Amino acid sequence: MNKNPLDMTMAEARSELKRLAKVIAAANSSYHTADAPEISDAEYDRLRRLNSEIEAAFPDLKRADSPSDNVGAEVAEAFSKVKHDVRMLSLGNAFEDTEVDDFVGRVRSYLGHVGPLAFTAEPKIDGLSLSLRYENGELVQAATRGDGETGENVTHSARTISNIPHHLDNAPDLLEVRGEVYMRHDDFAALNERQIEKGEKTFANPRNAAAGSLRQLDANITRSRPLAFFAYAWGALSEPLATTQLAAVNRLRSLGFQTNDLTKLCASAQELITHYKSIEEQRSTLGYDIDGVVYKVDDLELQRRLGFRSTTPRWAIAHKFPAELAWTRLRGIDIQVGRTGALSPVARLDPVTVGGVVVSNATLHNEDYIQGRGNKGEEIRDGKDFRVGDWVQVYRAGDVIPKLADVNLAERPDDAAPYEFPTICPECQSPAIRDDGDAVRRCSGGLICPAQAIEKLKHFVSRGCFDIDGLGNKQVEAFFGDPELPVKEPADIFTLQVRDADNGLKRLKNRDGWGDKSTQKLFAAIDEKRNIPLNRLIFSLGIRHVGEAAANLLARHFSSYDKFIIAMDEATDRDSNAYQDLIAIDGVGEVFANSLVTAFSATSERASIDRLTQHLNIQDVVQADTGNSAVAGKIVVFTGTLEQMSRAEAKAQAEAAGAKVSGSVSKKTDILVAGPGAGSKATKAAALGITVIDEAAWLALIAEE
Incomplete structure (x- = not known):
């Protein structure tokens, strides 16, 4: 389906997520397991981003087998399995410079860090991830990433790669070195020439050739292939390599591993972007494939504090190479009304191919964006607005939902008029109001607005909410307009069976698309969700x-x-x-x-x-078992500057111990944790007789059992 997620119904989104889960799983298998990709990297990225964008638009539809939660693919049956002591995770992606700013901002916010903050920037090698395990300096095991938890044992093949050391001097007793197996362009061309001479199948690209060569049961085949290895990370360790990312990579180099000379230490988002552009300019002359630049927080203690999401680290991101662009004609601007009443403008375009996908719709964000203003009222696009009839630039920076980036004023029709954003809801004719400080105009009609009512019902039955089996987007729309069994609000769902019993021949089981069995299953599913x-x-x-x-x-x-x-x-x-x-x-x-x-x-x-x-x-909410926590059930307030952890870390730590965290002091507060700079909250707590402790005392308190 090439349909824009902005135009999808919930049923279409559910169907598309099901299809994507299947297609991406097959792509993972062909890429990671069979080393014979059936789709391009760009198409693979597009599918994953499509999945992510649909999940963002319909978070309640996220599947248990969502590709967003998976890394790599299962181990092929021909190889023995290796359980990674430390998971081999994938990286989150950035496609625009602003996303790099956002990444740095998120890191600072999570850590509560205001001082200098260094990052490393290195080329993202397009090869096959490999983990090398050394015990007492000897290479004892090599494994692919697999699904991140379990990889394939390729020790016999890895030993044939010339720049992978078999023995290390002065290394930790246990050291897992991680990096990428790759093939240089000239070696790839020579390999394909030999394949042709032997009448054998050629490889599509160096990455496929490297993966296919490493994952051979016969190590002699691997030995005949010109593979190389870049080291850039580590897994299990018996002792730290260093205190920073860059120093640790340099330590790997001193142990005999090849590391990338383009790795650089940067002190800001702008320095990261500058180095990214420098690497991008050199891309065609490097002699090996890269598909972006990886940024990592340099301080390893900060990496530890930042930790991980389900499949990606918070302290690293991959800045992929650039968006694909195309120009086309803006034929109209439509307004869609969401469940909260938000009026969202959508551009209707002459169909154009962008990144291998035919695009006919694109988001316009909000009325300010149309008028050439940013979130803070600043000019964007030099203040140029979008008008129906304009010649506009569409871009997809790996994003599934296309966006309009620019307009060519030289191509603007003489009769093109400034777009007037509606102040009346197109669905129910209620006033559409924009509150001060809000970028979005919203319908004030509430439940009388059919668009809001239907979208609220779709949300109500969605996966993260009541998740009623058999009552999806299509059924909600049908029942909403049903004269015999109308469902206009959530309560109507739970009276459906009783009302249906009084309908005689017009009962649900007698209708097209329904039968006795499907009707009973629906009613049973509804009854099941009365407990919520x-x-x-x-x-x-x-x-x-x-x-x-x-x-x-x-x-x-x-x-x-x-x-x-x-x-x-x-x-x-x-x-x-x-x-x-x-x-x-x-x-x-x-x-x-x-x-x-x-x-x-x-x-x-x-x-x-x-x-x-x-x-x-x-x-009722069942409170987690916090054992003998000294703060379980206590209301805690943090104030002043915390010196050993960020406010986000402190909150997570307190809640894990069973405490409730409040943002202000009241007579219900049990403990105030006061750091340097504590002001009025400390004064108020003292007046109320509330226990006031410092950060060290807090850490000692939660350490008690």
Whole structure:
């Protein structure tokens, strides 16, 4: 499907994610296991990004076998398996300079780091990942990445690669060296010539040739192939190589490994980008394939603190080489209305091929972007606006959802008029309002807006919410417009079976596309979801600013629906203790709190929620077993400067120990952890008789069992 995710229905998105999971798994197998890729690297990146973009647009549809959570492919049966002591993970990707700024910003934010921060930048080799295990200086094992957890034993082949040492002097007793097996361009050309002379199949590119050569059961075949190895990382260690990434790589070089001479230490995002451009200019003359530049935090202690996501490290990112561009005609601008009422502009284009994909739609973000302004009101594109009829540049920097990048004013038609963003919802004709500080204009119609109502229902039944089997996007749309069995709000789902019983010949089982068995399965699936965890219920309501993580936060804090709903009712008074307690929850600000309280105080929306909860058994949050934690159940506030950890680390640490973290001091606060610079919070805590401790005492307290 070449359809833009912006135009997908939920059913189409679910179907496409299912297809992508299958296609990407097959591509992984052919690439990592069979060494015979059936699609190009660009097409593979496109598919993975498509999967990621659809998951971002429909987070509730993310599959258990999502490619986003997988690394590489399973081990081929012909090779014995090797369990990696330290996982071999993939890297997150950046495609634009702004994403490099974002990466550096995320690192600083997570660490709470304001001082100098160094990164290494090195070419991203397009080869086959390999881990070499040395014990007491002897090479004892070589393994491919495989699926990241388990790789293939290729020790016999790795020993034939000329620049892989068999013995190391002055190395740690245990050392796993990681890097990339590759083939130089001239060696690749010579290999293919020999293949032709022997009447054998040629290789499509050096990466395939390197992978196919290493993964041979007959080591003599590998020996005949001109492979080489770049070292750039490590796995299991008996002792550290160094305290920084660059020093550790230099240590690997001193042990006899080939490392990349283009690796450079950089002190800022701009220096990283400058080095990226320098490497890009040299790309065609390097003599081997690269497909980007890898950035890593240099300080290994900071790497440890940053840690990992499910499949990627927080301290590294791959900056891929550039976007693909194309020019075409902008034929129209359509407005789509989402479940929160957001009016999203979509460009309708003359079809054009960008990166092997035919593009006819592209996002325009918001009205400021159309008018040539950025998020802070600054000029972008030199202030040039987009108008229907313009000759525009479309780009895909590995992104699935195409974007408009630029406009050629010399090609602008004489009658092209500035685009007037609608102030009336195109779906229900309610006023579309833009709040101060908000980049998005929103329909004020709420549940009377059919677009919002349908999208809210789709969200309600989606995977991260109620996840009702048999009630997907297509069925929601059908029931919404059904004159006999209408589903206009979530509560209607749970009265469906009772209402259907009174429908006589028009009962659901007698309709096209339904039968007795499918109808009973649907009703059973609905009944099963009458028991619902509190966090899922909160998330399913589709309240603006309340995503899945926020719903989990609220559920953990209030623990039961009764406590939650009482707090919402009391918090309608912004001067109440309930409202102050709500905004004191760490991670809940006034915008979040106001959106939440408004939803529960709005007459029509609250009535809809109350009708829903009458049909449900809402499960309390079961608190995690924190053993004998000294802070379990305590409300903790952090203030001042923390010197041994960032605020994000401190919060995660406290919650893991069973504490609740608040952003402000109140009479309910149990502990205030005060670092240097603690001000009014420390004063207030002292006045209330709250325990005040420093960071060292806090660390000692949570270490107690």
